[in-house]
Each structure stands twice: as structure tokens, then as C-alpha cells.
Amino acid sequence: MKKFFSIFVLLLILSATSCQTRLVSNNKPLQPNSLELYEKYTILTNDAKEYKAEILKQDETQIYIKNKQGEEIVIEKSNIREVKKVDLLSTIAIGLAAIAAVIFVPI
Numbered sequence: 001m002k003k004f005f006s007i008f009v010l011l012l013i014l015s016a017t018s019c020q021t022r023l024v025s026n027n028k029p030l031q032p033n034s035l036e037l038y039e040k041y042t043i044l045t046n047d048a049k050e051y052k053a054e055i056l057k058q059d060e061t062q063i064y065i066k067n068k069q070g071e072e073i074v075i076e077k078s079n080i081r082e083v084k085k086v087d088l089l090s091t092i093a094i095g096l097a098a099i100a101a102v103i104f105v106p107i
Helices: 002-018 088-106
Strands: 019-025 040-046 051-057 061-066 071-076 082-087
Touching: 040 088, 051 071
Parallel strands: none
Antiparallel strands: 019 082, 040 051, 040 082, 051 061, 061 071
């Protein structure tokens, strides 16, 4: 039983981190309406910093975010390498499939 629990936890972690939709990348530049206000995103910058934060506002050159600690951070749009948004429905579907596999697959 302990083995199944560890496999289940591993699958759940992998599904939560892999179910992200890439909104901005090198091939897909940031558009003025690409990001929704007050939604949570993972932002990767050109200097290899990663921010998991909520978008507060944006203008032509900057994005204003609030991180988990409540700090407001300003990021230049030209410094953004990649933006990802968690796809909650896919995460839930994969998690339910993992649970079903653990329960119904015979040993």
C-alpha cells in the first residue's frame, strides 16, 4: 500500500507541474491582451528568474505582479522569456486518471 501511495503522489506532482499552457515564448511574443488580470501565472525572465504570481496590471512596457509573499514586483515586458498558465481542468483530469489507475489496476 505504501508503494501505491508514493506512486500516486509522484503522478499527482507530475500532473500538476506538466499541465501548464505556454502563453508566451520565443516564437510567440507577448501581446497586449495575452495575460488576464488577477490570474496566476508562472513568468520566466531572460535572467533565469521564475515568478509564480498574480497579474495586477500591465502597460505598454511593464507588467505589475504580486508574488506569494504579497510583494509587488515590476517586470519589463522585454525581459520576459516565457509565461505559463496552469490548466486546472487538465490537472484534475490527470489526477483523477491516476487515482483510478491506482484503485482499479490489479497487482
